[in-house]
Amino acid sequence: GMFDVSHMLGLDLQGSGAKAFLRGLIANDVAKLQEAGKALYSCMLNPEGGVIDDLIVYFLSDTEYRIVVNAGTADKDVAWMQERLAASGLEATLTVRRDLAMIAVQGPNARAKTWAALPGTEAASAGLKPFQAAIVGEYFIARTGYTGEDGFELTLPAGEAAATWAALTAAGVAPCGLGARDTLRLEAGMALYGNDMDETVSPLDAGLAWTVDFKDETRDFVGKAALQAQGTRQQTLGLILEDKGVLRSHQPVHTAQGVGETTSGTFSPTLQKSIALARLPLGVAAGDQVEVEIRGKRLKARVVKAPFARHGKALV
Template sequence: MAQQTPLHASHIAAGARMVDFAGWDMPVNYGSQIEEHHAVRRDAGMFDVSHMLALDLEGADAKAFLRGLIANDVAKLTESGKALYSCMLNEQGGVIDDLIVYFLSDTSYRIVVNAGTADKDVAWMQQRLAATGTQAKLCVRRDLAMIAVQGPNARAKTWAALPGAEAASAGLKVFQAAAFGDIFIARTGYTGEHGFELTLPVAKAAATWDALAAAGVKPCGLGARDTLRLEAGMALYGNDMDESVSPLDAGLAWTVDLKDESRDFVGRAALVAKSASKQTLGLILEDKGVLRSHQKVIAAQGEGETTSGTFSPTLEKSIALARLPLGVAAGDAVEVEIRGKRLKARVVKAPFARNGKALA
């Protein structure tokens, strides 16, 4: 039986269509996925992301441990609440997961990992803690729920729903978080829009969801979340990268920090030994059809493959992220093989849309 988030009853009461996602019973939409998508681009929408997992790492060696665990360098984090996006790699340089780390102090960090990889991630971290003899403890926080509020009016409507939250969070910059009582408010998201991700006690989840709805924030499901993140050029674990794919090939080289040559992290040697063999770019389909994942792309420089694809409500065209041969550039014409036919597409740089505007 699929697991349920603390907001499951709220979704059922709102008439959500529920689907199994990574072993969780989650809302895919509440009626019109297109309307939910536009609500986030134009106003404010909210997503239940409680299936994702928060982990707290605390101890004298917490900073040193993370510097050796992930490809980005947490030493760059010096201000409490500041966050960092990174990949956690295996020894071969493949991506075990992509995650966010929040710096609370040199001995205290919060890590948020994906739902589908949560158990694997915890096991890997515990294994590394034991192998390195680290003086730090990893705490699994299933006592917390998470709600993402996204869109140009998301912050104002969150403040209307949570009296007092504005004073605690108005000055937050992107990828920065602060505590508001027992609510952790972060200026992060997965849509390409401004907004917050709220981490809060399970007991407060339903009332907070209802307060946000009363403030005019539209409930949105996984369907809109996927079209929004793809328009924003954001990678999805399992589609755009996995344990067989290097971040260098997945368009995530910017998350790898090799500046400090004395810092050794899991997968570093593999990345240094092998440069990128592919690149990740965007595609816009010019013929009629729909781009999906794992479709062959034919370019003058060789063959590639779409990794994520969908219909873009903002562009009103089919779009995709694709892993393409080196040498392919924005503006190039390529063909995508769909159901035995080769359809014309144009290469672009992602993102396709962000902050309410079409960019491609």
């Protein structure tokens, strides 16, 4: 299947100070990126440790990076980056690429279907590992996605989007809506900005501690001091509803350790059960029984570790 994700925004960061700037801007460390095309997922934090946005950075060279940010936060993100860049005094330029479209082709046959639809792309992209990208003519082809499936995210000139979409359709790739994308990402345990984290939520509490790199003690980044002072105050785990009902966001979760809250919820086609991500008190563990309050009723749910499913197979 394919998703039109052109609402997401690409940014190009170029200049001798690009690497140093990103090392101070985001919680993960771009110094880990050594191979051209390699990608890094990270949160961009405010000084209080809350998440301004989650984003992907692609390393092209020490002086050139491609950044992809969320649509709903795009204007805020650009303003924040420009403000931080001006204050840094570093030599770098941020270019907003609203001339680009993005199509995500996802699923077990996604790569083969893409190559069939776009002749000439296979040679450069066949060897891509997950979270790696290649530039093929006007196409930026990344082996990334937001579905828990294999596939590509294609970035291309907006004027080429309709023809590319038609070629993919002719190759047997089915158009999918963003509702399907949301179900897939939740089954895969992937966080959604605005639901699972926002400017009031620390990545340590949102289940994203793995995206925060404290290894280089000499590296400072926005929000680092706040994260170190706060530590982990809550944890994000999965829920599977055992009674009849549908889990949605912002439903109270009653546990032996206190009350938490669902952050994302849906019906899982793979599990044929209702699932959710939830921020819960410390001490709650996978296997625990809890109760989710839905329309005034407490329904039984089981705590699990996400992901719920990957590559079409149930994992819980």
